Each structure stands twice: as C-alpha cells, then as structure tokens.
Amino acid sequence: MERPPPHEVVRVSQYVPPPPSTYRLPSLSNRLGWGLLRSIPIGLFYLGLPYAAHRITDGLGIPYPFSYGTILLFGIALLLLSLARYISKPTRAYGPVSILHALGLLAYLLWLAGQATATIRFMGASVSVTFSMLVLIATVIPLLLLVSALLTSVEDGARPAERYPFDFPA
Amino acid sequence: MAKRPFLRSAATSFGILSILAVVALAIFVLLSVYSVVQLRPGSVSSSHSSVAPGAANSVVFRTNVSVNNPGYFALDGLRISTLVRMPGTDGVVIATGSSPEVSIAGGHQGEVPIELTVPISSQVDGILLTHDMQLPGWAWVNATYAGVYSIGLILPRNISWGAPFANLSVVSGTPSLQMNGTVAVPLTVSFSDDSSFAVGGVIRYQVQDSAGQPCTSGAFPVTANSHTSFQGGTVVYLPPSCQGPGSSIAVSFQGGPWNVPLLTRSFG
Numbered sequence: 367m368e369r370p371p372p373h374e375v376v377r378v379s380q381y382v383p384p385p386p387s388t389y390r391l392p393s394l395s396n397r398l399g400w401g402l403l404r405s406i407p408i409g410l411f412y413l414g415l416p417y418a419a420h421r422i423t424d425g426l427g428i429p430y431p432f433s434y435g436t437i438l439l440f441g442i443a444l445l446l447l448s449l450a451r452y453i454s455k456p457t458r459a460y461g462p463v464s465i466l467h468a469l470g471l472l473a474y475l476l477w478l479a480g481q482a483t484a485t486i487r488f489m490g491a492s493v494s495v496t497f498s499m500l501v502l503i504a505t506v507i508p509l510l511l512l513v514s515a516l517l518t519s520v521e522d523g524a525r526p527a528e529r530y531p532f533d534f535p536a
Numbered sequence: 537m538a539k540r541p542f543l544r545s546a547a548t549s550f551g552i553l554s555i556l557a558v559v560a561l562a563i564f565v566l567l568s569v570y571s572v573v574q575l576r577p578g579s580v581s582s583s584h585s586s587v588a589p590g591a592a593n594s595v596v597f598r599t600n601v602s603v604n605n606p607g608y609f610a611l612d613g614l615r616i617s618t619l620v621r622m623p624g625t626d627g628v629v630i631a632t633g634s635s636p637e638v639s640i641a642g643g644h645q646g647e648v649p650i651e652l653t654v655p656i657s658s659q660v661d662g663i664l665l666t667h668d669m670q671l672p673g674w675a676w677v678n679a680t681y682a683g684v685y686s687i688g689l690i691l692p693r694n695i696s697w698g699a700p701f702a703n704l705s706v707v708s709g710t711p712s713l714q715m716n717g718t719v720a721v722p723l724t725v726s727f728s729d730d731s732s733f734a735v736g737g738v739i740r741y742q743v744q745d746s747a748g749q750p751c752t753s754g755a756f757p758v759t760a761n762s763h764t765s766f767q768g769g770t771v772v773y774l775p776p777s778c779q780g781p782g783s784s785i786a787v788s789f790q791g792g793p794w795n796v797p798l799l800t801r802s803f804g
Binding site: 507 | 549688
C-alpha cells in the first residue's frame with residue numbers, strides 16, 4: 367500500500383525581525399539621563415502646576431478642593447511611571463508600562479472630577495464653580511494614550527523589534 | 537525604510553492625537569478662564585424695576601437684571617431664583633420667585649426678568665400692609681459657562697419693604713347722642729403710603745357689638761399717592777345695642793385687585 371504524500375506546510379507570511387543594522391538602541395544610561403531631563407517639564411506639569419494652584423487659592427482664601435498629600439502622591443506616581451515608560455521604550459515592557467501610565471492618569475483625572483468644586487464665601491454670600499465636566503473631557507487624553515499603549519503591546523507581542531527602525535533609526 | 541505596519545501607525549496616531557488633545561485643552565482652559573474672570577459683579581445691574589399690586593391680594597416685584605458677558609464663551613441656563621422670609625417667625629418663607637432660563641452669547645449683554653409675588657393677606661404676611669420692615673431675602677444664580685463650568689452664586693439680599701398703609705391709625709372721636717337714639721361717633725383713619733405705588737379704593741368698616749353681631753357698616757373713599765400721607769374719615773352712627781363696652785371695629789381696604797383686612801380693634 368502506497369503512503370499518501372505528506373502535506374506540505376506553507377507559511378504565507380512569517381515575521382522576520384528587522385536587521386540590527388537598521389536601528390540603534392540607546393544605552394540604559396543614555397535613556398536614564400534623557401529621561402531625568404525630560405522629567406523636569408513633566409514634573410512641573412504633574413506637581414508644580416497643582417502645587418502652585420494650591421498656593422494661589424490658599425493665598426486668596428479659597429479652600430482648594432484637593433489636598434497637598436493627594437496631589438503629591440498622584441504627581442510622584444505619574445512622574446515615575448512617565449520616567450519608567452521612557453526608559454523602557456526599547457524593551458517589551460514599553461507597552462505594559464505605557465498602559466499603567468495611561469491608567470494612572472485616568473484614575474487621577476477621575477478622582478479630580480469627583481472633587482472639582484471650588485467655593486468662596488464672603489459676607490454671607492458664596493460663589494461655587496464646578497469644573498468636573500472639564501476634567502471629564504480631559505480624560506480623552508489618557509484614553510487615547512491607553513489605546514496607543516494597547517496597540518503597541520499587541521504589536522510588540524506579535525512582532526518584537528518591528529518598531530525599532532522607526533523609533534530608533536540607525 | 538519599510539512602510540510602518542497599520543497597527544503601529546494607529547498606535548503612533550493615537551499618541552499624536554493625545555498630544556493634540558492636550559494642546560487644544562490647554563488653549564481652551566486658558567481662554568475660558570480668562571473669559572470667566574471677566575464676569576464680575578459690575579457686569580450685573582438691575583433695571584426697569586417695578587412694584588405693583590397683584591392679583592389674589594399680593595404685591596408683585598418685577599425687575600430685569602442686566603448681565604454683561606464680555607468673554608468668548610456663552611453663558612447658558614442662567615436662572616435667578618429668590619426667596620423671602622418673614623422676620624421674627626422662625627424663618628417662615630413668604631415668597632419665592634424665579635426667572636426663566638436665559639442664554640447669553642459671548643461678547644453680548646442679556647436681560648434676565650425676575651418676578652417675585654409677595655402675598656399680603658394671611659395672618660403671617662398681613663402685617664406687611666401696615667408695617668415697614670426689612671425682609672431677609674436670598675438670591676440664587678445658577679449658570680453654565682462655556683458648557684463646562686457650573687457656576688452657583690448665593691447672595692443674601694434684604695428687601696426694604698414700604699407698607700402701603702404704614703402706621704395705620706383708626707381713631708374714634710367724642711360720641712354725641714342723636715335725636716333718634718343713635719350715637720354719632722366721628723371716625724378718623726390715617727396712614728402713610730410708604731410703598732412705591734399709589735393706593736386707591738375704599739376703606740370699609742364694620743362695627744360689631746360685644747356679642748360679635750354686626751351693628752353697622754359703611755365705606756369711604758381713599759386715595760394716596762406713593763410716599764404721601766392720607767387722613768380722612770366719616771361719622772359712624774351706632775344703634776343703642778352697640779353702645780356698650782366690648783364693641784369692636786374691623787377695617788378693610790378694597791381697591792384694584794385687592795380686598796384685604798387692615799385691622800380690628802375695640803371701638804367706642
């Protein structure tokens with residue numbers, strides 16, 4: 367009895383990583399240095415701006431709806447996540463760290479939205495301004511970052527190093 | 537260089553979009569905060585105020601609050617509500633009023649009409665007919681600015697109430713016995729119209745004996761312009777049954793939309 371010919375497995379498309387000559391990954395010390403430098407403006411945004419707003423409203427006698435402690439906690443956490451995201455860019459951890467950063471920012475904004483009412487009282491009168499809607503609109507930023515991070519994670523899982531020639535061209 | 541795969545391009549696009557969203561939001565916040573601080577107390581003024589007798593024994597305050605919105609964004613859902621309490625009554629609310637919701641586009645001025653109806657004939661608020669007083673009141677202003685800032689303002693605002701029959705006095709003169717057995721008693725009514733509207737109508741009186749039975753009644757015309765005094769009267773002829781102690785007189789006013797009791801006191 368004649369055996370049937372074996373089925374031939376044909377791969378339609380097989381991922382081939384880009385040759386290392388097409389990209390140049392920055393060293394860890396390099397990324398750490400630039401990351402720390404980059405943390406200065408980001409720190410101003412996450413920590414300096416809320417702190418300055420707190421000081422100004424305190425000076426005007428307006429009770430600030432957010433405590434110093436919570437601002438500090440969220441600010442430092444987001445700053446560290448942002449730094450970790452930058453340092454991990456040439457690694458597979460970039461996507462997951464970016465997801466954590468986006469979720470942290472989203473949590474921060476949702477927490478802010480729940481507290482976003484400032485009330486001033488003077489001579490029996492009171493003025494209150496609620497800006498929850500503005501903060502909720504701002505959540506579109508972490509949501510866009512989250513989608514970007516999810517896509518990057520999926521692509522990095524399926525085709526590692528594919529983005530290197532684009533992100534770190536030789 | 538090879539073409540960037542679709543999902544990589546999408547990931548990059550979402551990242552760029554997030555940066556654009558930060559920039560757009562920052563510009564919007566700067567413009568809206570700059571605009572919202574242009575809304576100052578001086579932007580609000582009251583005009584075309586009027587006070588007039590209203591239906592169902594009431595006084596109606598009408599005013600147009602003019603609001604200037606010099607900023608770039610619209611002021612939507614602007615509503616002013618008012619509440620007035622009776623002093624010395626544990627905060628009994630005697631009147632509430634509200635404006636319709638008004639929208640004022642950026643760079644425009646708008647008017648918010650407010651109407652407040654104060655009743656004046658019940659046991660609690662009837663005192664407003666004859667007593668000037670400061671009525672404690674509050675105004676609530678609610679609005680949305682630029683579609684995202686909810687603004688709430690609470691203002692205490694006392695209302696200077698000028699009574700239309702302030703210092704009402706009903707004085708009976710010296711009685712004189714008539715040939716038919718009745719007693720003629722001169723009756724003098726005086727008051728000052730401290731309100732900002734004229735009073736015109738008739739003063740009605742009814743005298744009751746000590747058992748509460750009506751003896752006699754009558755009326756005489758009364759007219760007083762705003763911030764003027766009135767003094768007038770008539771002669772009341774009392775039958776013999778009404779001449780004893782314990783009789784009383786009830787005075788009321790009828791004119792325009794009003795038919796309100798003014799006072800009841802002993803007579804004779």
